[in-house]
Amino acid sequence: MRSTARGGRTLVLTFDDGPGPATADVLDVLAQYGVKATFCQIGPQATANPAMVKRILAAGHRLCDHTVHHLQPFAALTHDQQAQEIGPAKDMIARAGGPGTPVPWFRAPGGGFTPANEQVAATFGMRSLTWTVDSLDWTKPGAAAIVAKVQSELRPGGVVLMHDGGGDRTETVAALRQLLPWLTAQGYGFDFPAE
Ligand SMILES: [Zn+2]
Structure with missing residues (x-):
């Protein structure tokens, strides 16, 4: 599942491995640009x-x-191990969010999707969420490299992978400050994944 909900000149921004110490900074930048x-x-x-x-x-x-x-x-785990990783995590996230919190999507660590684990996620009411652009922000290549990778690979309907957890995300936050105004100037709208 790679498409945005609305289609057209839209993209989905995704942040993985949080919540973490950088999540608040990411939220501040997103709020600044209304994204x-x-x-x-x-x-x-x-x-x-x-x-x-x-x-x-x-x-x-x-x-x-x-x-x-x-x-x-992730794909190398047994079916039962994968189910124990997927279902309880959804419950933890939903409980943290409060009553009625929707968790509509599942993303396998490292993108390790298989038909079997996608089916497991489906039984918990979640669609698989892959990506089309890996910003490689987790490799800490510098904010400029993160920006350049997204700029060169993004196409309308794309899903961009970034991280708000998993370590120091200073570069990610700096890249976002450049990317969000650029994306807006390019005419992109920000969307959620198709459910
Ligand atoms: Zn991850």
Whole structure:
């Protein structure tokens, strides 16, 4: 599933591996530009920081299940192990967000999707959320390199992978400050994934 909900000249911004220390900074930049994004969260981190999960929701962003332990290669786990990573994480994220919190999507760690784990996610009511542009921000190549990669690879309907967790995200936040006005100037609208 790679398409945006609305189609046209839109994109989906996704932030993985949070909530973490950089999530507040990411939210501040998104708010500055009026941009909505999708956050793929690790279950226990959501449990540990329910206030941040609620802040994400209150700002109009949406949530995605990024498993309990972020094990890789995810596709190599047994079916039961994968189910234990997917279902409980959704519960943790939903509980952190409060009653009625939707978690419509699942993203396998490292993009390790298989037909079997996508089916598991479907039984929990979630669609698989892949990406079309890997910003490689987690490799810390410098903000300019993150910006350039997104600028060169993004096409309308694209899904951009970035990270608000998993380590120091200073470069990610700096890249966002450049990317959001550029994307807006390019005529892009910000969307959620198709459900
Ligand atoms: Zn991840």
